Amino acid sequence: xxxxxxxxxxxxxxxxxxxxxxxxxxxxxxxxxxxxxxxxxxxxxxxxxxxxxxxxxxxxxxxxxxxxxxxxxxxxxxxxxxxxxxxxxxxxxxxxxxxxxxxxxxxxxxxxxxxxxxxxxxxxxxxxxxxxxxxxxxxxxxxxxxxxxxxxxxxxxxxxxxxxxxx
Numbered sequence: 168x169x170x171x172x173x174x175x176x177x178x179x180x181x182x183x184x185x186x187x188x189x190x191x192x193x194x195x196x197x198x199x200x201x202x203x204x205x206x207x208x209x210x211x212x213x214x215x216x217x218x219x220x221x222x223x224x225x226x227x228x229x230x231x232x233x234x235x236x237x238x239x240x241x242x243x244x245x246x247x248x249x250x251x252x253x254x255x256x257x258x259x260x261x262x263x264x265x266x267x268x269x270x271x272x273x274x275x276x277x278x279x280x281x282x283x284x285x286x287x288x289x290x291x292x293x294x295x296x297x298x299x300x301x302x303x304x305x306x307x308x309x310x311x312x313x314x315x316x317x318x319x320x321x322x323x324x325x326x327x328x329x330x331x332x333x334x
Contacts (some may be wrong), residue, residue, distance in 0.1 A: 171206055177212075178219065178220065180210070181213075181217070181224050182224050183203055183207075183329070184203055184206065184207030185228075185309075185312075185330075186330050187200075187334075188204050188294075188309045189312050189316060190329060192306075192312075192313040193313040193317060197306060199293060200309050201302075201306065202334065204305065218293065218305070219286070219290070219293070221277055221305075222273075222289045222292075222305065222308055223282075223286070226273055226285050227261060227277060227311065227327075228312055228326075229277070229308070230274060230277035232318070232327070233315060234278055237316055237323060249271060250267045251263070252264075260272075264299065266292075267307065269292045270307045270311060272284075272288045273288035273289060273292075273308075274311070276288060292304040311329050312330075316330055
């Protein structure tokens with residue numbers, strides 16, 4: 168799926184699953200988040216490209232919130248998008264794990280409006296033969312989106328409507 172997430176039934180179902188996963192992640196329930204995503208992916212009507220669509224809607228929301236934080240909060244506390252190590256400390260992009268590197272690059276691409284680069288990073292993550300790495304990337308995207316929802320709420324800033332009622 169190379170087009171922006173639209174308002175069709177498939178995109179709406181992806182948003183609902185993503186919103187549920189983000190809500191579980193916000194409660195530190197990784198298993199619930201994983202199950203919400205898998206329920207969507209296992210549905211017979213959601214075929215090829217559904218994982219890509221899920222991540223696209225998550226990156227779309229995350230980029231919107233990161234941009235909102237940058238505009239409204241940036242003059243007081245700069246909003247930084249960067250790679251973190253296993254202890255959640257900032258590291259250079261070249262020192263980050265492949266999952267963290269891919270997450271940061273996809274988010275930055277989406278923040279700058281380069282959907283093709285976002286999709287390239289998502290496809291790169293799915294191209295690995297290591298299912299644990301794919302799962303880690305998906306869950307990193309969910310937890311990153313949940314953190315941005317929390318940050319927007321902390322400053323009383325808007326979050327995308329489809330996320331607002333779930334988290």
